[in-house]
Amino acid sequence: MYSETKFPLVSIITVNYNTDEVTAALLKSLRGVTYPSLEIIVVDNASDSDCAYLKNSFPEILLIKNGCNEGFAGGNNRGIEQAKGDIIFLLNNDTEVDPGFIEPVVKLFMADQSIGIVSPKIHYYHSLGIIQYAGGEPINPFTARGKFIGTGETDNGQYQVPVKTQLGHGAAMAIRRTVFDKVGLLPEKYFLYYEELDFCVQAKNAGFSIWYQPHSLVLHKESMSVGKMSRIKVYYQNRNRLLFIRRNIRGLQGWISRLFFVLISAPLAMLRYIFSYTPRYATEIWKGLIWNLRNTSK
CATH class of the missing domain: 1.20.1280 (Monooxygenase)
Structure with a gap:
């Protein structure tokens, strides 16, 4: 068990855009989280609705309403600007979480101050036990493509050791606040896609390491806002x-x-x-x- 001094505040940030019910499912799963020092921030990117359902059903959240759609990077940045946590945990709204998913991430951060980013193991939500992410390989400098480790494999415990890796996963990425202090916020020029990969590169260039933590589990429904092909x-x-x-x-x-x-x-x-x-x-x-x-x- 952690002592009281080992519960740094974790700020979970998620972005909503015309997917109130999807976001609500994430918020319901977060209510079961066992970590005791937590704030939850929902940034609405100018959805068509007024988000009354989210406001009324989840009074524990801080709801930030953007006047226009600022994309993934801009939406998360507005939340980061308001967050009070020592650790900022970016979660896609189309994810759901295991109750104990925060503690192993915090444990990694506390073990080494040079760790700047931690991503948990990610399973596909609709394919029980199938891995989406178990770490990331370097971006190929010629094709500019990265590759996630374990994608499509049945999880038989083959990636069950925390390891330093090359890429975090934008669907679930915990970031030490000092990384933002050193490299700035997510690059908003991307609007959607690649911004988290760019941010990982900037963090590594600034001397921070990226880790994969398999003892933390997140389930990802994938592409709920824009569609799997659009x-x-x-x-x-x-x-x-x-x-x-x-x-x-x-x-x-x-x-x-x-x-x-x-x-x-x-x-x-x-x-x-x-x-x-x-x-x-x-x-x-x-x-x-x-x-x-x-x-x-x-």
Whole structure:
């Protein structure tokens, strides 16, 4: 058991956008959490509703209502600005949690002050016992793609040791407050997708390590706000992949990565969408390329 001095305040932040019922399911699961020093912040990104259901059903939360949709990064940043915790735990609203998921994360942070980010083990919510995340491999400097460890595997305890890893998972990422003090908030230029990967790179560059904590478990329903396949998802994933390259991959590798994406990866993806009779998705990739040409500042 932890002593009273070992319960630093943890601020859980989640962003809601037209998914009140999904957010409510997360909040219900958080009511069962065993960690005793906790605040919960819900940031509403200008949903169509007035969030009366959330306000009335969960009076324990701090509800922040944005005047416009600021995306994943901006929404979380508004919560971070109001959070009082020593540890900021970003949780997608389409997750649900194990009651004891916070204690193992706090234990890792307290073991080593150089640990800046901790992500728990993540299972797919709708596929019992199937892993989505058990750590992350480095971003490939040529393709700008990362890879999560264990994805799609049945959890037989094969990833049950806490380890230093390369990437946290944006659906469930606990961050020491001093990381924000040193590198700033999440980069809002991304709006949606890749911002957490960029933030992980900045944290590592600042001297912090990233850890995977398998004794903490989160269940992820995945893509409840934008859909598992949608025009907005295709647009931002492709637009932001190139933005990530521009911001983080330097020198010859950076130019090779740019050329690979613009001349090979993006055209092939557009052709796949065209030949699969979904040209609207090809249009979104093209729009993402044009955005990068028009927005040259990083």
